[in-house]
Amino acid sequence: xxxxxxAVAHYREHGWARMPALAPLDIVARLRSRAxxxxxxxxxxxxxxxxxxxxxxxxxxxxxxxxWAGPTAAYRKIEKLEQDPEFWAWLAGQQxxxxxxxxxxxxxxxxxxxxxxxxxxxxxxxxxxxxxxxxWGLSRDPELQIWTALDDAPLESGCLEVFPGxxxxxxxxxxxxxxxxxxxxxxxxxxxxxxxxAAAGDVMLLHNHLWHRSGPNRTAHPRRAFTVCYLPRDTRCxxxxxxxxxxxxxxx
Numbered sequence: 001x002x003x004x005x006x007a008v009a010h011y012r013e014h015g016w017a018r019m020p021a022l023a024p025l026d027i028v029a030r031l032r033s034r035a036x037x038x039x040x041x042x043x044x045x046x047x048x049x050x051x052x053x054x055x056x057x058x059x060x061x062x063x064x065x066x067x068w069a070g071p072t073a074a075y076r077k078i079e080k081l082e083q084d085p086e087f088w089a090w091l092a093g094q095q096x097x098x099x100x101x102x103x104x105x106x107x108x109x110x111x112x113x114x115x116x117x118x119x120x121x122x123x124x125x126x127x128x129x130x131x132x133x134x135x136w137g138l139s140r141d142p143e144l145q146i147w148t149a150l151d152d153a154p155l156e157s158g159c160l161e162v163f164p165g166x167x168x169x170x171x172x173x174x175x176x177x178x179x180x181x182x183x184x185x186x187x188x189x190x191x192x193x194x195x196x197x198a199a200a201g202d203v204m205l206l207h208n209h210l211w212h213r214s215g216p217n218r219t220a221h222p223r224r225a226f227t228v229c230y231l232p233r234d235t236r237c238x239x240x241x242x243x244x245x246x247x248x249x250x251x252x
Contacts (some may be wrong), residue, residue, distance in 0.1 A: 005203060006207045015167035015210035016194065022095055022203040023148050032150045032200075034086045035224055038078060040071040048094055049079035053117075054124050057216050059178075062124060066088060068070070073222060076124060080112040082248060087113055091228045092250050095232045096146055100230050100251070101203065103144045107233035109247035111142055115150075117224045118158045118217035125216055128163065128184050131229070132208040133176015137239030141171075144230050147204040150224040157223040159197045160204065163211035179211055187211075198225075 002020065011017040037043040053071045053076035055061050061251070062076070069075075079085040090096070091113055098107055117123075134143040153159040166187070172179040184190065190213060196204070206212065217223050228248065237244040 002097060003005075004102055004216050009146075011103065011205040013205065014162075014164040015207040015214075016162050016164070016196070017055050017205045018198070019203045019205070021088070021199070021201045023201040025201055027090060028081045028148075028150055028201050030086050030225065031090060031148075031226060034084060034115075035078070035150060035226075036073075038081075038084070039073055039075055039117075043084070043233075045080070045083040047080055048122075049077070050075050050176050051077040052088045053119065053122060054156055055122070059124050059127055060223075062160050065179055066152075069103055069112065071244050073119045074115070074122060075117055077114055077116055078154050079112060081115060082110055082113040088228065089129070090148070090226070095229070096203075099146060100144065100204075103205070104230060104232055107252075108250050109233050110216040110233065110250050111136075111138075111229040111231050111247060113226070113228050115224055115226055118214070119209075119220060119222055120217060120220050123158050123217040123223065128179040128189055128213045128215045130171060130176050130179065130211060131206075133171050135176050136212045137237055137245075138231070139236040139238050140141070142208045142229050145174075145206040145208060145229045147206055148226045149200050150226055153198040153223050153225065155197055156220070157219045157221065158215045159195055159223075160191045161213050161215075163187070163192055164194055166211040167207035167209040172211075172240045
C-alpha cells in the first residue's frame with residue numbers, strides 16, 4: 001500500500017493515523033512564526049477568536065467568552081485562522097488535498113482552522129472528549145480533522161493521547177464534547193489510552209468521534225498544533241440561537 005492508502009486504512013480502523021514529516025519544515029517554521037505574531041498582536045484579522053488558558057491547569061477553570069487578553073503566549077486556542085494567507089495556503093494546499101479527497105471524496109468546505117497551544121510550563125489538562133455532537137450545530141457530524149504539529153510534542157509536553165477504535169462507539173452523549181466520567185470508567189479508557197508523541201511537521205488524521213485528550217506541558221518549550229476540520233460540501237449549520245453559519249469551500 002502507498003503511505004496515503006496505509007494512513008487512510010489505519011484512520012478508518014483506529015480513528016487516527018500519523019503521516020510523519022508530511023509538512024515541510026520551512027512551511028512549519030512560517031506557520032510557527034505567524035502563530036507567534038498573531039498571539040502577540042503583531043498580525044490581526046477581524047473576528048479572530050482567542051481563548052486564554054487557565055493558570056491552574058484545570059480544564060474546568062477555563063473562562064469562556066473572554067477573548068483577546070493582550071499579547072501573550074498563554075492562549076489555549078486561536079480560531080478563524082483561515083483568514084491568514086500562510087495558514088490558508090497549508091490547509092488548502094496539495095499535501096492535504098490528497099488526504100481529504102481520500103477520506104471525504106467529493107467537494108468539501110472548512111468548519112474551522114484553529115491553533116491549540118500549551119505554553120511552556122503550563123497548559124490545561126484536556127479530558128477525554130469528542131469533537132462532534134449537537135453542540136457543533138451541524139446537519140451531520142464531521143469525520144475528519146487534520147492535525148499538524150508546529151512544535152515537537154513529546155509525552156512531557158502534553159502530546160495527543162487517543163483511545164484507539166473509540167470512534168466506532170459513536171457519540172458518548174448527544175451533545176458531544178467531554179466524555180462523562182462513568183463512561184470513561186466503563187470503557188477502561190485510561191487503561192487503553194495510547195500516547196502519540198509527534199515531531200514538528202508530523203500530520204495526524206483524527207476522526208471527530210475518536211476519544212482523545214492531552215495533559216499539561218511540563219517542558220520549557222511551547223507545544224502548538226494547527227488543526228483543520230473539513231466537511232462534505234452539503235453539510236449545513238442548523239443552530240437556532242444565532243444565524244446559521246456558512247462554510248468556506250476548500251480546494252476549488
